[in-house]
Amino acid sequence: MRIVIIGPAGTPRLREAEALGCSVQLLEGPHDVDAQALLWMSINRLAPDVVWCVWDTLRSPDVELIRQFRVIRGQTRLVVEVPDRFEPPNTDVSALVSLGIYDLVPPTRTMQEVLHSHPQYGDVARWHLGTEPLDASPSRGPVAPRDPEIAAAQTIAVISGKGGVGKTSFVANCLVASAPWGAVGIDADYIKPTLPLAFQAPDAGIGHELDQLLAALEGGTGDEAWSARDEQIVRDWVRQADMVRDGVRLIPGPSRARDVLPTVPPGLVTALVAASQRTARLTLIDTPGSTMEQSWVEAVQIADWIVLVTTPDYAAVLESVDVLRKLDLLQIPRNRIWLVISHRGKSGYSTAEITQTQLPLPLLAVIPDNPALWHQAWRLHRPPALQHRKFWMGIVEKMTGLAPDRPNHANPFRVRRRVRSQLG
Ligand SMILES: Nc1ncnc2c1ncn2[C@@H]1O[C@H](COP(=O)(O)OP(=O)(O)OP(=O)(O)O)[C@@H](O)[C@H]1O
Numbered sequence: 001m002r003i004v005i006i007g008p009a010g011t012p013r014l015r016e017a018e019a020l021g022c023s024v025q026l027l028e029g030p031h032d033v034d035a036q037a038l039l040w041m042s043i044n045r046l047a048p049d050v051v052w053c054v055w056d057t058l059r060s061p062d063v064e065l066i067r068q069f070r071v072i073r074g075q076t077r078l079v080v081e082v083p084d085r086f087e088p089p090n091t092d093v094s095a096l097v098s099l100g101i102y103d104l105v106p107p108t109r110t111m112q113e114v115l116h117s118h119p120q121y122g123d124v125a126r127w128h129l130g131t132e133p134l135d136a137s138p139s140r141g142p143v144a145p146r147d148p149e150i151a152a153a154q155t156i157a158v159i160s161g162k163g164g165v166g167k168t169s170f171v172a173n174c175l176v177a178s179a180p181w182g183a184v185g186i187d188a189d190y191i192k193p194t195l196p197l198a199f200q201a202p203d204a205g206i207g208h209e210l211d212q213l214l215a216a217l218e219g220g221t222g223d224e225a226w227s228a229r230d231e232q233i234v235r236d237w238v239r240q241a242d243m244v245r246d247g248v249r250l251i252p253g254p255s256r257a258r259d260v261l262p263t264v265p266p267g268l269v270t271a272l273v274a275a276s277q278r279t280a281r282l283t284l285i286d287t288p289g290s291t292m293e294q295s296w297v298e299a300v301q302i303a304d305w306i307v308l309v310t311t312p313d314y315a316a317v318l319e320s321v322d323v324l325r326k327l328d329l330l331q332i333p334r335n336r337i338w339l340v341i342s343h344r345g346k347s348g349y350s351t352a353e354i355t356q357t358q359l360p361l362p363l364l365a366v367i368p369d370n371p372a373l374w375h376q377a378w379r380l381h382r383p384p385a386l387q388h389r390k391f392w393m394g395i396v397e398k399m400t401g402l403a404p405d406r407p408n409h410a411n412p413f414r415v416r417r418r419v420r421s422q423l424g
């Protein structure tokens with residue numbers, strides 16, 4: 001494993017990394033604001049597996065440069081060693097978390113512990129809520145050496161209050177638009193699994209239906225809720241999932257031919273997402289219309305972003321207000337929830353009425369009413385994003401902060417001219 005340490009001269013982390021058998025390079029700090037562009041540019045060239053950044057070595061840390069590094073080097077794990085004096089809530093930590101960096105560690109944790117754990121958004125969130133110390137991130141098993149974690153993976157759960165408002169349509173199109181980064185779609189609507197229909201005819205013979213996975217999981221000893229063996233089964237399952245388009249894999253729900261719904265074990269959606277995050281930069285979860293489902297709760301708890309889809313009609317908006325209340329109860333921060341207004345028909349509230357009074361959330365997109373377009377899309381199993389790429393790419397970029405790599409952009413870490421007079 002190649003690791004780059006941004007730290008002070010003589011940092012003990014250097015010895016720790018060597019003891020773990022890593023090839024190490026120390027980029028000795030302090031690095032002031034003007035040196036940081038050069039710093040991230042060199043790390044980009046070095047292309048390490050892990051960057052270990054001692055936060056205090058960056059004097060006035062430039063978070064925008066870290067964001068750019070993140071976008072360009074999604075495979076690199078970015079660990080930030082934050083000083084003990086950081087108390088929640090902390091604006092630096094919030095900025096890092098908003099970039100999907102959850103590897104925030106106190107100086108007391110050993111490098112070995114850190115590299116063997118996989119913190120999720122929830123681990124940092126609990127610290128921010130003051131319910132847990134920062135070093136409580138549970139270990140989720142060792143990092144498999146030949147299974148590189150996608151460090152910058154993001155997960156999006158698409159939910160709604162009322163059924164039939166366009167969740168599945170939204171997921172399918174975002175998947176198409178996310179293909180350049182590698183995307184996995186998880187159909188967690190186990191009651192009406194329709195996501196595969198957006199891509200293929202019902203009789204196309206989906207190779208991997210959820211039933212097979214459930215059967216494989218049942219074959220275990222069943223003593224433990226989620227054994228290492230179960231997790232490995234789920235990981236293999238996700239890796240072998242059908243590629244429905246270039247860059248898009250699909251994890252379908254149960255077979256539609258079954259008379260009785262299978263029992264889905266608690267933790268399945270969480271395990272699927274954890275596995276998906278190892279193979280794809282973006283994971284999109286299609287959820288059931290009912291907030292009472294276990295899969296719905298798991299989806300909103302594990303997601304980095306939640307997209308609430310509503311139509312403008314009275315009933316749909318009212319149900320959405322209810323859903324928002326449920327998310328509050330689950331302590332999902334409002335700044336992780338986006339609103340999508342999907343127009344079907346002309347009636348209902350205006351966009352301003354919805355966003356200003358009923359559902360005060362950042363508006364991600366307004367999908368115009370176009371029955372003919374959507375009818376064709378479902379009939380031919382070709383999501384409209386295949387033709388309207390720009391519109392849907394724009395949505396994904398706005399939501400995730402990712403932008404397609406532009407190889408002709410020679411130096412993304414160029415020193416930006418600062419207008420000092422404006423900064424006072
Ligand atoms: N912007 C739109 N304009 C017109 N029709 C649309 C639009 N978006 C979706 N539709 C249509 O609405 C119907 C329902 O969409 P979809 O299946 O995506 O909703 P859903 O929220 O996933 O439903 P469910 O709750 O049943 O899972 C589909 O027939 C689709 O073609």
Ligand SMILES: [Mg+2]
Pocket residue numbers: 167168169189194286
């Ligand atoms: Mg649906």
